[in-house]
Amino acid sequence: MPEAEEIRPLEVSEVTKSFNRTKVVDGISFNVEPGEIFGLIGPNGAGKTTGIRMIMDIIKPDAGRIKVFGESLNERTKDSIGYLPEERGLYKKLSVLQSLLYIASLKSVESQRARSRASELLERVGMLAHQNKKNEELSRGMSQIVQFLTAVIHEPRLIILDEPFANLDPVNTELIKEIILEQRGQGKSIILSTHRMNEIEELCDRVFMINKGRGVLYGELSEIKARYRRNSVFLEYEGELGELEGIARRQDHHGSTELILEKDASPHEILEQLVHRGVKIIRYEVSTPPLNDIFLQVVGKAGE
Amino acid sequence: MNKTYLIFRHEFLNTVRRTGFIIMTLIVPLLALLGIGAYHVVSGISKPVEEAEKIGYVDEAGGFDQFTSHGNLTLVPFQTQDEANNALAINEIKEYFIIPPDYISTGVVNRYTMQKELYPPPATMTAINTFLLKNLLSGQVPASTASRIEAPLNLVTVTLTATGEVAPEQGGFGNFVFPGVFSILLVLAIIFSSTYLLQGLGEEKENRLIEILLSSVSTRQLLTSKVLGIGAAGLVQVAVWVVSAPLLLRLASSSIGGFISTIQLPAHFLILGIIYFILGYLLFAVLSASIGAISSSSREGQQLIAIFTLPAVAPLWFISLLMMFPNNPVWIGLSIFPLTAPVAVMIRLGVTDVPAWQLAASIAVLVVSIVGGLLITIRVFRTYLLMYGKRPGLGKVLSMVLKG
Numbered sequence: 001m002p003e004a005e006e007i008r009p010l011e012v013s014e015v016t017k018s019f020n021r022t023k024v025v026d027g028i029s030f031n032v033e034p035g036e037i038f039g040l041i042g043p044n045g046a047g048k049t050t051g052i053r054m055i056m057d058i059i060k061p062d063a064g065r066i067k068v069f070g071e072s073l074n075e076r077t078k079d080s081i082g083y084l085p086e087e088r089g090l091y092k093k094l095s096v097l098q099s100l101l102y103i104a105s106l107k108s109v110e111s112q113r114a115r116s117r118a119s120e121l122l123e124r125v126g127m128l129a130h131q132n133k134k135n136e137e138l139s140r141g142m143s144q145i146v147q148f149l150t151a152v153i154h155e156p157r158l159i160i161l162d163e164p165f166a167n168l169d170p171v172n173t174e175l176i177k178e179i180i181l182e183q184r185g186q187g188k189s190i191i192l193s194t195h196r197m198n199e200i201e202e203l204c205d206r207v208f209m210i211n212k213g214r215g216v217l218y219g220e221l222s223e224i225k226a227r228y229r230r231n232s233v234f235l236e237y238e239g240e241l242g243e244l245e246g247i248a249r250r251q252d253h254h255g256s257t258e259l260i261l262e263k264d265a266s267p268h269e270i271l272e273q274l275v276h277r278g279v280k281i282i283r284y285e286v287s288t289p290p291l292n293d294i295f296l297q298v299v300g301k302a303g304e
Numbered sequence: 305m306n307k308t309y310l311i312f313r314h315e316f317l318n319t320v321r322r323t324g325f326i327i328m329t330l331i332v333p334l335l336a337l338l339g340i341g342a343y344h345v346v347s348g349i350s351k352p353v354e355e356a357e358k359i360g361y362v363d364e365a366g367g368f369d370q371f372t373s374h375g376n377l378t379l380v381p382f383q384t385q386d387e388a389n390n391a392l393a394i395n396e397i398k399e400y401f402i403i404p405p406d407y408i409s410t411g412v413v414n415r416y417t418m419q420k421e422l423y424p425p426p427a428t429m430t431a432i433n434t435f436l437l438k439n440l441l442s443g444q445v446p447a448s449t450a451s452r453i454e455a456p457l458n459l460v461t462v463t464l465t466a467t468g469e470v471a472p473e474q475g476g477f478g479n480f481v482f483p484g485v486f487s488i489l490l491v492l493a494i495i496f497s498s499t500y501l502l503q504g505l506g507e508e509k510e511n512r513l514i515e516i517l518l519s520s521v522s523t524r525q526l527l528t529s530k531v532l533g534i535g536a537a538g539l540v541q542v543a544v545w546v547v548s549a550p551l552l553l554r555l556a557s558s559s560i561g562g563f564i565s566t567i568q569l570p571a572h573f574l575i576l577g578i579i580y581f582i583l584g585y586l587l588f589a590v591l592s593a594s595i596g597a598i599s600s601s602s603r604e605g606q607q608l609i610a611i612f613t614l615p616a617v618a619p620l621w622f623i624s625l626l627m628m629f630p631n632n633p634v635w636i637g638l639s640i641f642p643l644t645a646p647v648a649v650m651i652r653l654g655v656t657d658v659p660a661w662q663l664a665a666s667i668a669v670l671v672v673s674i675v676g677g678l679l680i681t682i683r684v685f686r687t688y689l690l691m692y693g694k695r696p697g698l699g700k701v702l703s704m705v706l707k708g
Contacts, residue, residue: 056519083519089511093318105310106520150516 007070009034009158009189010055015064017050024050026213027064032158032189037180039204039221040193041291043299047213048193049086052160055191056083068158079108082156086163086193088147092136096127096146099135100153107154114153121149125175141172148176152183159183160191165199177203197292207291209298216298225288228297231261233270236283244273258287307521308529315533319500320540328496329541333548340555359428360388360400365407371438374431392418401432483654484623485549486577487647489542490584491617497538497585498592498609501530505593506602523682531589538585573653576663583670584646588612590674594681598688615643619651630656640666642673 010032017025025047032038042048053059055066057073068077090099097118104114122128125145135143144167151159161180165173180190180203192204200207200221207224209217217224236256246265251258259270267286274281289297319325356376362385363369372379380397382388388400399417407413413432415424434454441450462470508514517526591612592605599605619626619638626635630652638648639658645666652658 053515056515058515058518078520081519083516085512085515087512088515089513091318091507091511091513093321102310102314103516106307106517108307 006034008032008067009069010191011065011067011070012051012055013065013067015051015054015061015066017047017054017059017061023213025054025061025210028208028210028213028215029064030208030215030218032191033206034189035184035187036205037184037190037192037203039200039207040191040210041195041197041200041207041295042210043195046210048210049162051210052083052162052191052193055160056081075108079154080157082107082151082154082159084148084151084159084161084164086166090135090143090147090150093134095132095134096122096138097131099146100149103150104153107156109154117153117155118149121153124179125149140167141169144168145172145175148179152179156188158189158191160193162193163195164192165194165196197290197295201291209295211299217294221291224294225291228294229286229288231263231265232287233259233261233267234283234285234287235259235274235281237274238280238282239278241274241279242277244270246270246273256283308525311517311521311526311529312533312536315504315530316536318504319534319537322500325496325500325537325541328492329544332492332545333552336548336552337555340552358397359431360391360397362388362400362402364405365403368403368436368439370442371435374434375427377427377431379431379435388416392416399428403436481654483573483577483650486581487620487650489545490581490646490650491620493538493542493581494584494588494616495613496541497534498588498613499606500534500537501589501592502596502599502605502609503602504530504534505596506599506605509596523685527590527593527678527681527685531586531593535585535589542581576653577650579667580646580649580670583667583674584616586674587642587646587670587677588616590677590681594677594684597681597685612643615641616647619644619648623651626651627655636662640669642670645670 008031012031013029014027015025015029016023016027028047028051030038040048040051050059054061055068057078066073069080071077091102094102100118100121101111101114104117105111109117118131119128122131127142127145130138130142135146138146148161148164151161159180164176164180168176177199180192183190192200194200204221206220207217208215234253234256235258241257244259246262246269248260248262251260261267261270271284274284356378358378358380360380360382361368362382369381372381380391382391382400385402388397388402391397392400399415399419401413401415403413404410413436415432437454438450441453445453464470505514508517521529588609592609595605595608595612596602599608619635625632626648629635635648635652638644639652639662649658649663649666
């Protein structure tokens with residue numbers, strides 16, 4: 001029996017959902033571990049939002065099982081999830097503080113605690129002075145920050161963020177990223193759903209990729225990248241390279257050379273040859289493709 | 305704290321703080337006050353002018369020469385039509401009439417005037433009528449009989465109970481005031497509350513807070529707390545109107561006088577009034593919620609809900625027909641049909657005795673409609689609430705309801 005804090009925040013097994021006889025989510029399974037940032041990626045219309053809504057118990061799956069902190073969804077587990085929907089907003093006529101307190105109360109936070117937590121968070125994002133402003137008076141960026149705060153006000157152990165950086169300026173994007181990393185530092189688990197691959201690469205530990213309702217990639221980000229790596233190395237050097245064994249071809253990039261390896265050659269053997277020849281190596285890097293390329297490759301394959 | 309209560313409180317406070325709500329709450333008593341003021345002003349202006357007027361006549365039949373004075377109207381005889389015409393031209397008389405020789409057999413009297421009018425003024429009609437009648441009867445019957453023939457009926461109706469005793473409620477217009485006012489208030493409350501519910505849902509769909517609400521509470525909790533929250537605000541509004549009513553009536557009574565004293569509020573009406581008020585409100589709240597769920601914007605929702613609020617108001621359009629024939633099968637049907645029942649029953653209660661079986665049937669149909677409506681709404685609510693920007697066809701909603 002694992003210890004209390006080691007209980008898996010989320011287990012999704014064989015979950016399926018159809019609308020009008022079309023399978024929008026088709027037998028997906030994945031787990032989210034404690035203290036990790038988990039990327040949920042996929043093209044538009046892949047089934048990400050439907051998946052999230054099932055996790056949030058907004059819609060019921062047709063088949064499969066969803067467990068949050070080891071239990072089926074119930075009042076208590078719902079309170080331990082923080083959720084930021086896509087294309088969201090706030091009650092226009094309420095003040096910033098009233099909005100935060102109302103959402104906190106719906107998540108069973110006691111009112112005194114909610115107040116101190118709201119002050120703490122507003123202070124953290126530099127908006128304490130705006131707490132009594134009506135939401136309709138806020139700038140778009142400020143409003144998005146407050147929306148983000150409603151997802152974390154109740155100190156949820158699992159935070160689900162659907163496109164949290166959409167339409168944010170670089171300063172606010174950095175602020176939200178910092179808070180996400182702080183949350184992970186506190187042992188919270190975060191699900192990040194986005195199609196901005198650079199943010200996934202920067203923040204996520206593991207990813208699950210969904211395309212046309214089906215899971216197509218799942219695992220450690222580094223492991224996935226290794227799996228999709230092209231068999232090549234990037235080299236910056238001084239001196240003569242000459243002919244090398246195990247190299248299929250060379251490709252000169254801006255300031256570096258990419259050596260594409262033959263099928264059974266390893267980067268290690270190539271490095272040995274270079275050292276042996278006394279080439280002065282400035283940079284030697286086994287190439288890993290950007291997640292974006294993997295994304296396009298996987299989606300492209302599925303589309304064929 | 306209970307989440308249903310939290311949403312209830314949020315909806316209630318949000319509604320009563322709306323500028324539109326505050327204006328509507330205050331405007332009804334203000335309009336009534338204005339109405340009373342206007343009544344005073346108009347009745348002051350339109351008081352009959354106390355000026356003696358002359359009407360000419362030419363008696364070609366003969367024998368019409370007495371009883372020429374009627375209040376401030378005096379009948380002046382002329383020998384010929386030409387003389388009468390001349391008098392009319394120089395404004396000596398305001399009009400004249402001719403009693404032709406064959407009047408006794410035909411009853412025709414020709415009236416000449418320079419005024420354009422739809423109908424002859426009632427005072428003139430009465431004066432000519434009485435003049436003819438009294439002259440015809442003169443010498444034929446005693447004077448007292450003549451005046452009885454002039455006004456033969458002074459009807460006093462007494463309503464009896466089954467045991468033959470004088471009933472405590474004697475009906476009449478006094479009894480109709482409360483049902484009339486109550487049904488108008490009900491219609492106003494239904495329209496405003498359904499608008500608030502639709503606007504609220506529209507806003508929550510637009511800003512996706514509906515997803516946060518649905519991920520925190522069940523559909524049943526959300527619907528119940530919304531309907532009750534906005535309903536409570538509606539009741540506060542009606543309470544303000546009802547409390548201001550006695551004050552307004554007191555103000556009005558000085559001018560409208562004795563009529564106010566005939567107003568009665570029977571206990572059974574008050575109880576039925578409250579029952580129909582609550583059932584009517586609940587039915588329309590449930591309808592608004594389901595329409596809010598399937599419509600793509602709050603504007604579209606308000607157009608759709610009009611299909612349902614129109615029948616609710618409909619009995620008020622035909623109120624005069626209803627008052628004349630309160631037990632016509634059409635009204636019985638409308639008293640049982642759930643959308644029209646609250647207003648139709650309330651109006652009929654003020655005019656007639658509604659049989660117990662009709663009340664029972666109407667309340668039962670309303671309750672079944674509310675419960676059925678709620679169950680259907682819970683089924684469609686979640687799915688269609690999340691289909692932003694597209695409204696499902698009727699067929700899809702029906703198949704969804706059937707399949708669940």
